[in-house]
Amino acid sequence: MIIDSINVPVIESxxxxxxxKSIGFTLIEFDSVNSRYCRTLPVNKNIFSIGFEAHPYVDDxxxxxxxxxxxxxxxxxIILRPLIIKYIDSQLDNSRPGxxxxxxxxxxxxxxxxxxxxxxxxxxxxxxxxxxxIFAEEVSRQVGLYLEPFWSQYADIQYxxxxxxxxxxxxxxxxxxxxxxxxxxxxxxxxxxxxNFDVYKNWLLKVTEIVFSENPDFWANSRAxxxxxxDILDKV
Numbered sequence: 370m371i372i373d374s375i376n377v378p379v380i381e382s383x384x385x386x387x388x389x390k391s392i393g394f395t396l397i398e399f400d401s402v403n404s405r406y407c408r409t410l411p412v413n414k415n416i417f418s419i420g421f422e423a424h425p426y427v428d429d430x431x432x433x434x435x436x437x438x439x440x441x442x443x444x445x446x447i448i449l450r451p452l453i454i455k456y457i458d459s460q461l462d463n464s465r466p467g468x469x470x471x472x473x474x475x476x477x478x479x480x481x482x483x484x485x486x487x488x489x490x491x492x493x494x495x496x497x498x499x500x501x502x503i504f505a506e507e508v509s510r511q512v513g514l515y516l517e518p519f520w521s522q523y524a525d526i527q528y529x530x531x532x533x534x535x536x537x538x539x540x541x542x543x544x545x546x547x548x549x550x551x552x553x554x555x556x557x558x559x560x561x562x563x564x565n566f567d568v569y570k571n572w573l574l575k576v577t578e579i580v581f582s583e584n585p586d587f588w589a590n591s592r593a594x595x596x597x598x599x600d601i602l603d604k605v
Contacts, residue, residue, distance in 0.1 A: 412443050471547055
């Protein structure tokens, strides 16, 4: 269901109540399923989203449907984003924040946010500005209790290197780093002087050459990106 088919008053009341300016956030994305917020700090961007949906069969039902949070580290983004635009997605919005690391269910506080917001799954926000306001206040409370510590802790790239890169098995890293996981890992390792940087870089480039030889059309851009990234990091 597109946004124009949802009752305008409930959408506007949601936008107004959920602007999050009081805790320093700007609404950067708003559509029929998502309100996304960002706070820009000197070395990182704090990001979170509150999902909502119009019931697919009932036009007068609008419900909360989940939350996401992430952090963008400027040190990683400034290296990776130009390469993504060059090789992967030339239409990437350069002003749109990316996610260096996502807030995962096994991280401290995640289950508490889920538990505290879960009762709102059953509520109908359609034409209910009071409920939207109450929900917005609860979201702000959860941000202060649980997301602020997450953003503060993982704003330290060395902490990500020590607690995520060094401790999480490589096959599971995508759950934390999301898209472009190998490239993010490589950048973080280099910037943190990880002693395993060269080993991982050589392994990654070797694997890239193997998959490229098997399917050159599919892997050409990724291969070019990784080769240039390797050259850039070797000069850092």
